[in-house]
Amino acid sequence: MTDEPIRLAILGCGTITRIEHFPSVLAHPDVRLAALVDLDLNRAKILAKSRQVDCEIVTDYRSLVGKVDALINALPNSLHAPLTLEALDTGIHVLCEKPLATSSADATACAEIAKRKNLVLAVGMSRRFVASHTLLRLVLDEGLLGSLQDYDFQYGGAFDWRSASGFYFSKQLAGGGALLDFGVHLLDSLMDWFGPVSAFDYQDDNWGSGIEANAFVDLRHLGTYGDINGRVRVSRTYPLKNRLLVRGTKGQAEISLHDLEAVVIHRIFQGRPVTETVRIAKQGGAGSFFRQLDNFVESIRGRQKPEVDGFQAARVLQLIEDCYAHAHRIPEPWSDVQALGKEASI
C-alpha cells in the first residue's frame, strides 16, 4: 500500500452517516471522501453541501468501481450483507454498519469472501472504541472486583432515532428490533469481555410478525474469568437504568451509558462504601466513530487488524438468531383482556 489517501465512498446518507460517518471521514487525514451514494440524490447533495464537500454523488456505487478503495456501508440493515458481499467481490474494503447481516450465514459469507480476497471487512461495533470498553477489561484483569459473580446490563428509552428511511420498524428491512439493533452492541461487548455464551434464555414482546420493542436475555459465559451469569435488558419504549453493573466478590464496576469514557468502581473499604472513577489518562479527544474509522484505515494499511471482523460479528448474530428462534413472550399481565374485570386474577 502506498500512503496516498484512501479513496472512500459512503453508501447511505441517512442519519448515522450525517451525524457520525461523514464528519469522521472528513476529519481523517488519511481518507479522501470520493463519493456519497444514496438512492435519494437530493439527500446526498444536501449532505455534501453542508460541509462544502466536492465529491461524486451517485445513486449506485457500482459506477465507482475502480475509483474507490474502500466504502462505508450505512444502508438499512437488509442491505448490509448483499452490498458488502458485492463490494468485497469487486475488491473494495468495507466498513459495514452493525448488524453486518440479518443472518449469521450471510455474515459468515461476508467474512469468508473478505478472507479469501485478502480484503478488510470491519464491522461498525462503535462501542468497542469507547474508553470504558478497554477500561473494564483492565479493571477485571487487575482483579479489582475479586471473582466475578454476575452482571446486569440495561439499555432503553423512548425510541427517538429519526431514521431517514424509517426502515427500523419493517421486519423485512431491519431484520429484528431492539435486540438486533442495539442489543447487538451489548452482546458483542459482553462476549468480548466474558467469552462465548454457553447457555441463554430469551424473552421479548413481539406479538407475532412484528419486531420486539423490549427484550430480556439471560446469559451464561465461560471465558477468561470463569463462569459468569448475567442479564441484558433492552427497550425502545421504557426508560431503563442505562448502565452495566458487574458484580464481584470484592466490588462492583459500573459503566453508565451517559459517560462511556469512564468506569466507576464501587467497593467497601473498612466497612465504608467508596466509589472511584477510572479513566484512561491522555485519551485523545476523538470520538468512537473516528477511532473506528482509524482502525479501518490502519487495517487497510496493514498496520492493525479490524477490532471486529466478520467472523466475530457472525458469532454475535448467531446468538441473536438463536434468541429469536427460542423466544418466549414477555408476560404482560396489564394487557390480558380475559382477566379484566376479574378481581382474583390481578
Place this chain on the structure above:
Amino acid sequence: MKLPNWRDKTIFVTGATGFIGGRVCERLVMAGARHVRALVHSMHRAARIGRLPIELCPGDLLDLASLRSALGDSKIVIHCGLGNARAIVRGTENVLGVAAARSVDRFVHMSTTAVYGISPPPGCETEQAPLRRSGDGYCDNKAKAEGAVFKFARRGLPAVILRPAIVYGPYSAWSTRLIPALREGRVALIDGGRGACNTTYVDNLIDAVFLAIENQCALGKTFFITDGETITWGDFIQAHVAMLGQSSDLPQVSKEEAIAYYKNRPGLVLGSMKAAGSVLRSKEFRRLLMQIPVSQRILAGAWRWLESLPEGKRARIRSRVGVRRQVLSVQNGRFMPDEITVATQTSTVFFRIDKAREILGYSPRVPFAQGIRLVERWLRFANYI
C-alpha cells in the same frame, strides 16, 4: 342489529402511535382482527405498535394522497389521530372525506369530554348539553372536529362519536408524568382533591370502540365514555402516591388562591409552557399583546414557535435554555400548580354514561381499583417506579 364479521374487514387506525390508538391496535390484534392498517406520522414513535402483526402505513392527516394510500381498502376507520390545530380539524375532515369516498362501513371518531372545555361547567353531565366555545384551542378544535363528523354523518357516513374523559392505563402520560412530578414535589391537591376526575380505563374505552363498531343503533350518535365511578382527582393522585410509598400528606392549594396567584403574577408568559400555550391562544392575550412593547411580542412569538416544534426538538431546546416542561411556580415556598392543571382538576362535573349503557350496551368492566393496580404493575415493569 350488528355489523357482521367486522373483524374480517380491513380496519384503519389513525393516531396509532399514541396511547389510545396504540391500545386500539393491540386490542384489535387480540380480538382476532385480520387486517389492521395503522397510520404512522412519525415512524420513530412506532416502537409499541411495531411489535404487532399489523401494517404500518406512513402518512399524514394533512396529506390527502398519503391518507388515501394508507387507508387503502379499509372498511372500518377508528380515528384517534391528533396533532396541532390543523391536524385536529382539517385532518379529521380529510380522514372523513377519504372514508366517505371509500364508503366505509363504520367511522368511530375519538372525541373527548374536553369539547366542553378544560373545566366543564355544571350542566354538561349528559350528551344533550350544547357545545360552546371555551377559549381553549384544543377543546374548541376537538369540538369543531365533531362538527365535521356530524356533517358527514348527515350525508350518510356511518359514524359514531365517543367522548372519553381522563383516559388512563398502561402507557398513559397521566401516570408517567405524575410519578416523577410526585417524586420531585411538583404536585398539590387543589381544593382538597375534590374535583371530578372522570377516570376512563383505556380498556373500558376500547370496549366502547368495539361496541361502536358492532352496534348499528349507535350511528350518528355521541357517547360519553368513563368508568362510571365518582373518582376524584384526590383519589387518582393518592393512588399514585401509594405506589411510591410516599406520605399522603400533599401540599394543598385552593382554586381561589391559584387564580389570584396567576392573576397577580408578573411575567405571565414565563409561566408553565402549557399555561403559556393556552394563554397565547386566547383572544384576551392577543388583545394585551397589542399593548405591550415589541420585545415581549418577540418573546411570545418565540414561545409559539417552540410550541410548534416536535416534542424531541422542544425537549432539547428546553434543556439547553434550562426550561422544564413545567416551570416550577413557587409562592412563599409552596408549589403552585399551573393554570391548566388547576382548571382540569376543579371541575365538579361527573359525566353520565347512561346513554352509552342503554344504546351501545356499554358496561365498564374495569373498576378504578383494578385499573390502577394494572397501571402500577406496568409502571413497575416499565421502570417508572
